[in-house]
Amino acid sequence: MTALAPNTHGLWGDTAVSAPTTAPLTHDHDTEIAIIGAGFTGLRAALELRAEGRDVAVLDSGEIGQGCSGRNGGQVNPGWKMDLHEITAHYGRDHAHRALELAKSTVPALSALINGEGLQCAFIENGYVQGAVGQRGMAAINQRAAQWVEHGIDAEILSAKAGQDLLGTEAYDGVMLHAQGGNLHPLSYARELGRVVIERGGQIFTGSRATTIGQTEQGFTVTTQGGCLRARKVIIATNGYTDQLWQGLAQAVVPVASSLSATAPLPQHVAEAILPGRHSVSETRRIQVYYRMTEDRRFVIGGRGATFGPAEQGSTQEVRAIARRYFPALADVDWTHDWAGTVAMTWDHAPKLMRLADGVYAGMGFNGRGVAMATAMGGQLAHAVLDKPTDLPITGLYQTPFHGLRKLGIFGTLARGRILDRLDQNTRG
Ligand SMILES: Cc1cc2nc3c(=O)[nH]c(=O)nc-3n(C[C@H](O)[C@H](O)[C@H](O)COP(=O)(O)OP(=O)(O)OC[C@H]3O[C@@H](n4cnc5c(N)ncnc54)[C@H](O)[C@@H]3O)c2cc1C
Numbered sequence: 001m002t003a004l005a006p007n008t009h010g011l012w013g014d015t016a017v018s019a020p021t022t023a024p025l026t027h028d029h030d031t032e033i034a035i036i037g038a039g040f041t042g043l044r045a046a047l048e049l050r051a052e053g054r055d056v057a058v059l060d061s062g063e064i065g066q067g068c069s070g071r072n073g074g075q076v077n078p079g080w081k082m083d084l085h086e087i088t089a090h091y092g093r094d095h096a097h098r099a100l101e102l103a104k105s106t107v108p109a110l111s112a113l114i115n116g117e118g119l120q121c122a123f124i125e126n127g128y129v130q131g132a133v134g135q136r137g138m139a140a141i142n143q144r145a146a147q148w149v150e151h152g153i154d155a156e157i158l159s160a161k162a163g164q165d166l167l168g169t170e171a172y173d174g175v176m177l178h179a180q181g182g183n184l185h186p187l188s189y190a191r192e193l194g195r196v197v198i199e200r201g202g203q204i205f206t207g208s209r210a211t212t213i214g215q216t217e218q219g220f221t222v223t224t225q226g227g228c229l230r231a232r233k234v235i236i237a238t239n240g241y242t243d244q245l246w247q248g249l250a251q252a253v254v255p256v257a258s259s260l261s262a263t264a265p266l267p268q269h270v271a272e273a274i275l276p277g278r279h280s281v282s283e284t285r286r287i288q289v290y291y292r293m294t295e296d297r298r299f300v301i302g303g304r305g306a307t308f309g310p311a312e313q314g315s316t317q318e319v320r321a322i323a324r325r326y327f328p329a330l331a332d333v334d335w336t337h338d339w340a341g342t343v344a345m346t347w348d349h350a351p352k353l354m355r356l357a358d359g360v361y362a363g364m365g366f367n368g369r370g371v372a373m374a375t376a377m378g379g380q381l382a383h384a385v386l387d388k389p390t391d392l393p394i395t396g397l398y399q400t401p402f403h404g405l406r407k408l409g410i411f412g413t414l415a416r417g418r419i420l421d422r423l424d425q426n427t428r429g
Pocket residue numbers: 036037038039040041042059060061062063064065066067068069070071072073074075076077208209210211237238239240241242243245258259260290302340341342343363364366367368369370371372373374
């Protein structure tokens with residue numbers, strides 16, 4: 001894999017809009033609500049809190065969008081990892097209705113935010129496509145689409161031939177075209193959120209890792225190397241990059257690496273045959289790839305990353321080979337960027353909204369589906385710190401069972417997933 005430094009954000013680092021000017025925290029600073037993590041979750045929370053007239057300061061150990069938010073595939077998907085009937089079962093009678101309404105609203109709310117604020121992030125809203133392989137895959141998309149339709153959102157199943165016309169690949173036995181979704185430039189979206197937070201009077205301190213959170217009579221002191229944030233309340237929005245800042249919080253999620261690769265801008269005749277509608281595609285495979293085209297006609301594909309060691313050590317040979325198999329026209333193109341990030345998986349596929357102490361909340365765990373959902377989580381966290389009702393239930397600190405064995409678990413899941421995916425391939429129509 002190409003060395004990541006100095007641009008850890010791959011293609012996005014080279015093509016994003018400029019970041020607003022920020023600097024590290026170099027003094028002690030008083031605020032009402034301290035937010036740790038300048039990704040979609042933390043920034044959206046900051047924006048919502050500023051709209052409520054609250055004083056906020058955001059800290060990030062790196063830049064705005066340093067973590068998942070500046071590295072992801074930019075695919076906008078509805079809801080979160082769970083199917084709607086799983087949401088109903090998971091949240092139970094008391095919470096299912098609000099959780100379902102939230103799932104239905106993540107993409108429309110993202111769209112309203114981007115369009116309402118005029119965020120420059122190449123957002124296109126052309127639906128969400130999932131390609132199905134084999135009988136299991138077809139059953140999954142049929143069931144999924146039916147549930148969304150039952151809840152009033154359009155989702156249609158296209159035949160293999162219609163799917164091929166839509167996407168330009170023969171890879172699937174059928175595809176789901178869901179009305180909600182699209183794609184955007186993720187680092188631009190994060191930077192634009194940051195710009196608006198600052199324009200509305202919020203503070204963002206970059207290059208400022210929070211090392212401890214201490215309780216005081218007035219609230220909390222968040223310590224960084226250059227100074228402290230004194231705050232009445234704290235939001236932790238560190239997702240797949242959660243460290244030891246709050247005891248036990250890193251065990252709420254399982255960090256899993258994903259690697260991406262991007263081509264040079266494709267010649268017009270090649271680009272026209274690949275995703276002509278510029279859709280974002282994910283799959284029903286257990287070890288899936290996800291891919292899209294960009295505004296400047298580059299093909300971007302992501303998939304499984306390094307199992308052991310830092311995400312940045314993952315190879316992209318496998319996803320490039322899949323790209324060439326799905327789209328033979330990519331056989332001789334130049335690949336210009338490789339990068340990687342750490343997805344925050346949860347044991348039960350549910351995102352976690354947690355109250356860690358009186359006045360300290362955390363939201364994370366989007367299972368690779370966080371462009372719209374992390375944005376929604378920011379709103380949920382803002383409500384939580386303001387003691388307003390939330391759509392997701394607030395739990396205590398969530399701890400993943402057998403977290404210490406996670407690497408072995410990931411290894412086993414990958415091996416099993418590969419075998420089962422191969423069997424699915426054999427049941428292709
Ligand atoms: C490779 C990859 C591809 C993905 N593709 C997609 C996709 O196509 N579509 C989709 O919907 N989702 C995708 N996701 C998921 C999506 O990117 C995330 O769910 C979303 O960005 C989470 O946002 P966040 O703000 O919660 O976390 P992050 O963006 O990770 O932000 C957390 C921030 O916390 C900071 N931080 C951590 N610890 C500290 C500390 N102690 N002090 C200060 N700062 C700290 C980090 O530097 C980081 O910037 C992908 C994720 C990855 C990694």
